[in-house]
Amino acid sequence: MPKILIVEDDPMNCLVFSRVLTKRGNFEVRCTEDVDDVLITAQQGAADIILMDIGLPNSSYAGKSVNGVQITQLLKANPTTAHLPVVLVTAFNMPGDRERYLKESGADGYIPKPVVDHEDFVAQVHHYMDNKKTPSTCGGEDGKKC
Numbered sequence: 001m002p003k004i005l006i007v008e009d010d011p012m013n014c015l016v017f018s019r020v021l022t023k024r025g026n027f028e029v030r031c032t033e034d035v036d037d038v039l040i041t042a043q044q045g046a047a048d049i050i051l052m053d054i055g056l057p058n059s060s061y062a063g064k065s066v067n068g069v070q071i072t073q074l075l076k077a078n079p080t081t082a083h084l085p086v087v088l089v090t091a092f093n094m095p096g097d098r099e100r101y102l103k104e105s106g107a108d109g110y111i112p113k114p115v116v117d118h119e120d121f122v123a124q125v126h127h128y129m130d131n132k133k134t135p136s137t138c139g140g141e142d143g144k145k146c
Helices: 011-025 035-043 067-077 097-105 120-128
Strands: 003-007 029-034 049-052 086-088 109-112
Touching: 003 011, 003 035, 011 029, 011 120, 029 035, 035 067, 049 067, 049 120, 067 086, 067 097, 086 097, 086 120, 097 109, 109 120
Parallel strands: 003 029, 003 049, 049 086, 086 109
Antiparallel strands: none
8 A cells, every 4th residue: 555644734634635545545644744754754665655735833853943845855855765756735826836846845746735626636646656756767877866
């Protein structure tokens, strides 16, 4: 069963996303907003995809407050986790936000909130998983430069 890690500060969003993805997508889902947990989970290969909120007011790393863009940058900068698909799932959806946040974070995709069409949400997650990079397709001779 594919594993999804949801990085989200809103318990209601965690609950809704988890139920939708578990029941309609047959995924194993876990939620957290703890940055160390996210990094360890990714490094251990315990997630097949990460759905990342941008606004994470309670998250910190190395003593500093961080948001989903910064966590995604950390994941994409690490050769061990760079291939892992990270999809921004965010309420930041004004004109230009999609392009800005994808470029700034290095994320693989973007899904705007609110998520109203649950079937489409599951289909998008499947799409990003099916098109995920592997270490051998990330480029470079050693396959570690995504």
